[in-house]
Amino acid sequence: MPNDVVALDGGRPGKAQLLTQEDVQRLLVDPAPETRAKTAAKIADNYTDAALGPDERRLAQDIFEVLVRDAALIVREALAEHLKHAADLPEQVATTLARDVDSVALPILRHSEVLSDAELLSIVREAAPSRVTAIAQRAQVSSAVCEAVIDTGQSEAVAHLVGNEGAEIAQADLERVLNEFAEEPAVGDQLARRNHVPPLIAEQLVARMSARLHDVLTERGHLDPDSVSDLILQVRDRAVLQIADQSRESSDLKSLISALAERGRLTDSLVLRALCVGDLAFFETAMAHMAGVPLANARILIYDEGKLGLTSLYRRAGLAESRLPAFRAAVQVVRETDYDGGPNDRARFTARLLERLLTQFDQDGTWPGDDLYYLINRLTRVAA
Missing domain, CATH: 1.25.40 (Serine Threonine Protein Phosphatase 5, Tetratricopeptide repeat)
Structure with missing residues (x-):
């Protein structure tokens, strides 16, 4: 040169x-x-x-x-x-x-x-796989371009899109991905790894993955069907509570609880577990939803000093009568135990709550057995 x-x-x-x-x-x-x-x-x-x-x-x-x-x-x-x-x-x-x-x-x-988005949309609609995949990996992908990529039905491109944190994928489009690419492992894996997945989508993903795990464990025959079902239920319930705990908006939590109820997954066991790990927002919102009363009213009834308020709300919610003593015991501990306001206050609150509940179980034997193992495991992790 x-x-x-x-x-x-x-x-x-x-x-x-x-x-x-x-x-x-x-x-x-x-x-x-x-x-x-x-x-x-x-x-x-x-x-x-x-x-x-x-x-x-x-x-x-x-x-x-x-x-x-x-x-x-x-x-x-x-x-x-x-x-x-x-x-x-x-x-x-x-x-x-x-x-x-x-x-x-x-x-x-x-x-x-x-x-421009117009140029990108034009290229995506031509549906050349290598080009759609390249566009799906851009640092920023607008919601309109995301929708167009999903419209192509190309699983490799969709997997890259879902794994791209810069892709502005609307909740409706995430639901489409979940439904239309349910059998594509790469897509499901990337969706599971994605940060800030809307709670409703995350819960559906957990349910699908739990169902698959149930099938795998059942087919292998190492555990009896009832044990498999109990194991999957505990895993799924823990995941749901983690999703709920990360819901920053009360509207997200209400939508999640409503969806759980519609799908038959808002169980008394799940609500009790939420209460026992200190997720009071989930517990209160779930009780209000199941009883069909405003949240403010539900809170007054739950924390009523007498037994009438919680008992009436509980029965209106249609929960199992056998678990009412456990709910009463847990709420009583909540009344007596406040957050410290210092570092890790939620963890310390949960540990104290579970210790009290497990002690009460040892005294009167009222704690439901299937939840005892969950609570012991939770207490062990909190104390570690």
Whole structure:
């Protein structure tokens, strides 16, 4: 490479000098594609790194508009790879590269911020798998583009989309993913790993995974069916309570509890376990929902100093009469035990609550047996 191409010498110690017409001409007439590719890469690097002044940037853009039509694939590949992060690349240049063959298009489709949603939607609707997958992996994917990716039905692209925390996937579209790609392990795995999944989606995912685990354990025959069912129920209930505990909005919690009730999964065992691990918001909201009374009224009845309030609410909720003493005991401990307000207050509160409840079980034998194992396990983990 001649030394007079001073803006492209690869160094960064000072401001690059203005590219000359001779430099442009050399790019246009040099017969060696490798030379043009190397020069294109250096110009693109300087452009992306903001090493060029305003006049030089305009000249570089003129060069790009020529090179995107270069007959040599190696030149266009070099250009795409080195311009994929250029924030102010002319839209026409980015669009032309994005419409090229895959080796040129994919780096731009995955990384370039210049491409508009309209252009991305147009490309997704053409449904070329490699291109849809590249778009699904962009740092930011709008909800409209997410919907279009899911519409393609391409499981590999959808798996990448669901695993992409920068993808703005609407709750309705997550529900579609859960329903339409239920048999695709890669999609389910990425959905399970996704942060900030809406509580309703997370609960449905837990239910599906629990059902699969139930089938696997039953088929292997290492445990009897009743033991498998008990094990799966405890795993699922713990997961549901963790999901509920992470619900930051009261509306999310109410929606989750309503959905659990509709699917027959809002059991007295689950509500009791929520109470015993100190998830009072879940307990109170669930009791209000099952009894069909406003939450404020339910709270007054639950914490009534006498037995009438809780008993009336409990029976109106239709819960098992045999567990009423356990609920009464747990609520009594809640009344007597306050949060400290210090670090890890929830953990200490839960530990004290469970200790009291387990002690009471030893005294009068009223604690339901299937919940005892859960509570002992929970207490052990809290104390560790």
